[in-house]
Amino acid sequence: MSKLHSAAEQVYREVKERILSAGLPGGELISEGEIAAEMGTSRTPVREAFLRLEAEGWMRLYPKRGALVVPVADGEAEHVVSARRLVEADAVRAVAAAPAARAELVRRLRAGLDEQRAVAAAGDVAEFSGLDADFHRLIVQAGGNPLLDTFYAGLRERQRRMTARSLARDPLQLASIIDDHARLVELIDAGAAEQFETAVGEHMRRVHGLPRGGDR
Structure with missing residues (x-):
């Protein structure tokens, strides 16, 4: 080179x-x-x-x-959140029917939560935005659909930017995001796919300052 x-x-x-x-x-x-x-x-x-x-x-x-x-385009956050919710919900439906895969996902997500807490305590917003994106992608990967995983990977950079922008606007969201993530892990552990879909949609809309009620 x-x-x-x-x-x-x-x-x-x-x-x-x-x-x-x-x-x-x-x-x-x-x-x-x-x-x-x-x-x-x-x-x-x-x-x-x-x-x-x-x-x-x-x-x-x-x-x-x-x-x-280039600023985040009008409507982009809405579209990204809608796409992410659908893909993550599909993945959780798949792992809900596979106890071993679900247990492994929950183990990895809980380890990720520990890392998120440490980074949040240090106030590193840039690092946290990457961990946030990784947390959600772990869920998608566990679904076992390589096409959806590839599609979701294409959203990762947009997701990171949106999350970092939201945290720059309100750093106090760090704690509430971690609380939301912990709740999502509990729903996955319980195999509660429908409740997960509702909760992850509400979580993403709240983080990115979008009005409620646009998930369906």
Whole structure:
């Protein structure tokens, strides 16, 4: 790998992480020069990274002005939450009929809850948003449908960004999210698939500030 490509990859990963963790909020205009200076590189790898982020839909480039971090689109949170609820509910229906798989999922989710509590105590919102996304994906993976797992994986980055944005707006949500997760684990453990679907929908809508009643 050339030094230029390596530098561009490093810039790409760093800037994308800031976008996903709400360190660079939607609507913010940044310049190649400021990122280059901050990361100790030339503008060329920054430009390459910005072009890649634009192709993925995270940025919009304006010649001589800079790069705009694309805000979460109107209605996007609603669509992501609706899709996630359907996929997670399907997975829980599958594990409800498979006691061994359900027990293993519950074990892994409870271990994840311990990690979430430790990260929340440290106040690391960026790290927590990643753990939150991993918690929900564990549920989907346990359903055993590789097509739905691949689809859900495509939502992970959008989910992370939405959660980080919500936590940046109200960091006190950390405790309530963990409480919600603990409740979801208990419903899975009980094999209560229908109650889980209602609870996970309410949980996601509350976290992302969406009105209730739009899940069905």
